[in-house]
Amino acid sequence: xxxxxxxxxxxxxxxxxxxxxxxxxxxxxxxxxxxxxxxxxxxxxxxxxxxxxxxxxxxxxxxxxxxxxxxxxxxxxxxxxxxxxxxxxxxxxxxxxxxxxxxxxxxxxxxxxxxxxxxxxxxxxxxxxxxxxxxxxxxxxxxxxxxxxxxxxxxxxxxxxxxxxxxxxxxxxxxxxxxxxxxxxxxxxxxxxxxxxxxxxxxxxxxxxxxxxxxxxxxxxxxxxxxxxxxxxxxxxxxxxxxxxxxxxxxxxxxxxxxxxxxxxxxxxxxxxxxxxxxxxxxxxxxxxxxxxxxxxxxxxxxxxxxxxxxxxxxxxxxxxxxxxxxxxxxxxxxxxxxxxxxxxxxxxxxxxxxxxxxxxxxxxxxxxxxxxxxxxxxxxxxxxxxxxxxxxxxxxxxxxxxxxxxxxxxxxxxxxxxxxxxxxxxxxxxxxxxxxxxxxxxxxxxxxxxxxxxxxxxxxxxxxxxxxxxxxxxxxxxxxxxxxxxxxxxxxxxxxxxxxxxxxxxxxxxxxxxxxxxxxxxxxxxxxxxxxxxxxxxxxxxxxxxxxxxxxxxxxxxxxxxxxxxxxxxxxxxxxxxxxxxxxxxxxxxxxxxxxxxxxxx
Ligand SMILES: [Zn+2]
Numbered sequence: 001x002x003x004x005x006x007x008x009x010x011x012x013x014x015x016x017x018x019x020x021x022x023x024x025x026x027x028x029x030x031x032x033x034x035x036x037x038x039x040x041x042x043x044x045x046x047x048x049x050x051x052x053x054x055x056x057x058x059x060x061x062x063x064x065x066x067x068x069x070x071x072x073x074x075x076x077x078x079x080x081x082x083x084x085x086x087x088x089x090x091x092x093x094x095x096x097x098x099x100x101x102x103x104x105x106x107x108x109x110x111x112x113x114x115x116x117x118x119x120x121x122x123x124x125x126x127x128x129x130x131x132x133x134x135x136x137x138x139x140x141x142x143x144x145x146x147x148x149x150x151x152x153x154x155x156x157x158x159x160x161x162x163x164x165x166x167x168x169x170x171x172x173x174x175x176x177x178x179x180x181x182x183x184x185x186x187x188x189x190x191x192x193x194x195x196x197x198x199x200x201x202x203x204x205x206x207x208x209x210x211x212x213x214x215x216x217x218x219x220x221x222x223x224x225x226x227x228x229x230x231x232x233x234x235x236x237x238x239x240x241x242x243x244x245x246x247x248x249x250x251x252x253x254x255x256x257x258x259x260x261x262x263x264x265x266x267x268x269x270x271x272x273x274x275x276x277x278x279x280x281x282x283x284x285x286x287x288x289x290x291x292x293x294x295x296x297x298x299x300x301x302x303x304x305x306x307x308x309x310x311x312x313x314x315x316x317x318x319x320x321x322x323x324x325x326x327x328x329x330x331x332x333x334x335x336x337x338x339x340x341x342x343x344x345x346x347x348x349x350x351x352x353x354x355x356x357x358x359x360x361x362x363x364x365x366x367x368x369x370x371x372x373x374x375x376x377x378x379x380x381x382x383x384x385x386x387x388x389x390x391x392x393x394x395x396x397x398x399x400x401x402x403x404x405x406x407x408x409x410x411x412x413x414x415x416x417x418x419x420x421x422x423x424x425x426x427x428x429x430x431x432x433x434x435x436x437x438x439x440x441x442x443x444x445x446x447x448x449x450x451x452x453x454x455x456x457x458x459x460x461x462x463x464x465x466x467x468x469x470x471x472x473x474x475x476x477x478x479x480x481x482x483x484x485x486x487x488x489x490x491x492x493x494x495x496x497x498x499x500x501x502x503x504x505x506x507x508x509x510x511x512x513x514x515x516x517x518x519x520x521x522x523x524x525x526x527x528x529x530x531x532x533x534x535x536x537x538x539x540x541x542x543x544x545x546x547x548x549x550x551x552x553x554x555x556x557x558x559x560x561x562x563x564x565x566x567x568x569x570x571x572x573x574x575x576x577x578x579x580x581x582x583x584x585x586x587x588x589x590x591x592x593x594x595x596x597x598x599x600x601x602x603x
Pocket of ligand 1: 032050052053
């Protein structure tokens with residue numbers, strides 16, 4: 001319904017300029033550096049395609065790509081655009097509950113904010129914030145609030161306003177009493193920092209206890225909303241809604257540790273900053289961030305504990321395709337204090353002079369080696385600690401991580417004057433045994449196995465014709481799918497059918513939003529729709545699946561052959577196949593099934 005209400009030419013036309021050509025529209029592609037109009041929009045088929053870079057999809061994927069948001073967020077944008085009440089339209093996403101949760105959190109944010117602005121209960125909180133140097137305007141911009149210490153302040157407001165108390169319990173604002181029946185406020189005597197998602201919706205809170213609170217000795221200083229379907233501590237970034245537009249201009253995003261650090265930076269005009277939610281930055285953060293930038297700068301206070309943080313960052317940097325740099329602040333000051341003391345320049349300088357994580361660590365190694373009176377052993381130990389970090393990077397599953405580690409070794413070699421081969425050998429020694437085995441296995445196996453043609457075609461049919469899924473569940477069990485990506489999709493299709501939801505491609509896309517294969521589903525479904533007689537074709541494919549299932553050894557070799565990378569491998573497999581066809585009872589071959597554990601390789 002959201003799709004129908006948003007004409008693709010209208011929507012795309014509101015982002016880029018389109019010119020009608022016959023039944024379709026043409027424009028300059030927004031997804032690559034296009035110089036002549038390569039971008040086609042076909043309103044009748046509700047699809048776009050770039051003939052140059054190959055981008056293809058519908059109105060939802062366009063908004064996803066252009067706004068750099070996820071599937072559910074793109075739906076929200078389109079719903080708002082068409083004036084559709086999401087409550088009624090996205091039940092197919094089973095997101096009705098999410099809407100109600102968002103409403104409850106928004107209501108609470110308003111109460112806390114109003115309290116901080118006006119209530120006599122918040123007088124101490126107001127003077128605390130102004131003593132921290134935060135101005136009214138920035139407090140309003142970030143929607144700060146105050147939760148009084150009474151224990152039933154929010155509860156009473158909710159009862160008065162007729163709110164669904166269970167919903168407030170579900171989002172972690174009310175808790176259930178253990179001593180007697182009833183509910184209580186979970187946030188008490190705390191300054192409330194609303195945590196907002198990219199679209200600016202509040203999804204949770206961080207609460208900082210008042211320094212004057214009688215509970216200060218037994219309560220944690222910071223307390224976050226519990227994880228829910230709205231809020232995940234290890235994914236959320238504080239201030240991302242405010243920072244989002246400043247990232248492109250700065251060319252990177254800076255990540256700090258505290259909420260007030262972020263607010264103070266904004267107050268001083270440094271807007272491309274966010275904070276993690278009391279956790280170290282992780283791969284999930286990076287996955288979100290790469291939508292906006294290729295480069296992240298971590299801001300470390302140069303106090304103790306920083307060393308470990310640097311090692312973790314280096315490991316993350318090596319394993320991802322993003323650039324991670326490290327900015328260090330003058331001794332003993334957090335960003336907020338530094339900004340208050342000296343204004344924005346020292347922080348801006350620290351950000352400008354951030355060094356990439358490897359360079360940073362190399363500097364430490366050199367420092368240890370060149371320290372006056374340093375022993376050879378100390379130098380070796382310092383180098384070992386660097387290689388140990390790199391040895392933890394899981395390169396077996398990721399050719400790009402493997403390449404990056406290789407490049408890093410080359411840099412280390414140049415800088416320290418140690419031969420690359422020596423470094424490589426030492427790195428290998430430092431790896432855990434299991435990782436060594438995995439790597440050896442992987443090197444002899446195909447990395448990007450393509451799916452067998454019948455698997456790909458069957459998936460196309462199923463995605464185009466959800467009615468076929470009911471048959472497929474019984475006739476083609478999950479273990480007959482070999483390609484890991486397609487198997488994952490089949491699993492979702494089957495699960496949806498089982499739970500009584502029609503397994504339509506858009507539902508599958510929303511369920512697999514995190515998976516690399518999600519972006520391919522629409523193309524597969526559209527291929528399937530071109531089949532004039534899907535039911536007949538399904539029968540044919542089924543037969544091919546059955547044949548394969550009865551001759552596993554041959555099947556495995558055939559699949560390998562299909563995806564063989566080079567001529568020599570293919571030839572050997574072919575020889576192997578010829579001998580096996582005679583005796584297909586060699587089941588042992590099955591144990592080396594050519595599946596890739598990750599990615600959607602080759603589709
Ligand atoms: Zn393009």
